[in-house]
Amino acid sequence: MAQQIKTAVEEMIAPFLEQEGFELVDIEYVKEGSNWFLRVFVDKEGGIDIDDCSRISEFLSEKLDEKDPIPTAYFLEVSSPGAERPLKKPHDFVRAIGKNVFITTYEPIGGAKEFEGKLLEYKEEHGVVVQVLNKKTEIPADKIASARMAILF
Incomplete structure (x- = not known):
């Protein structure tokens, strides 16, 4: 199920990110304690700031509400991958x-x-x-x- 959610989220957000000049670094859908977290890690040339994260979060929240691919309650987090960013691609x-x-x-x-x-x-x-x-x-x-x-x- 987690992989299906990650794929659905990537399909929703990838065109927007590309259009806005952002790079999708990674998506996590994980349970920590009793809570589920959907984490989207994004970057761009020169780095991203809090306003970028906020804009991406607002866009993604609307899309997630519209399509509703996640059956449980979760917390959405949009952030930079940080200095120790994963190497995946x-x-x-x-x-x-x-x-x-x-x-x-x-x-x-x-x-x-x-x-x-x-x-x-x-x-x-x-x-x-x-x-x-x-x-x-x-x-x-x-x-x-x-x-x-x-x-x-």
Whole structure:
């Protein structure tokens, strides 16, 4: 059900976002405690501000009320993906080349399932190459469980 809701929301909002110059980064529909949350993460060149989030939220609220694809009560949140934005689409990975990332895998690669370092290469069909300290590690695309930008302290 969550995937169907995410797909329906994406179909509702994608044309508006594209027209307004925004990028849809991710959609989450999750239960936390007894509450459901529909979270829409949006970005644009130069970043988004509270007015952008408000405008997108108003547009989406109207569409959701009109089409009513979600059978339960929920909270709608529209926000920036933040500094540690997820890497999901090919262009997310391409844009992250040369930057610090955090990647988890479904199974160990060289004895590890977590890799934090600089993204050196990305090939959609093959995967990524990450430099962790002075060691380069190839991670096949089908082994990547999650990936996001990382801030090193």
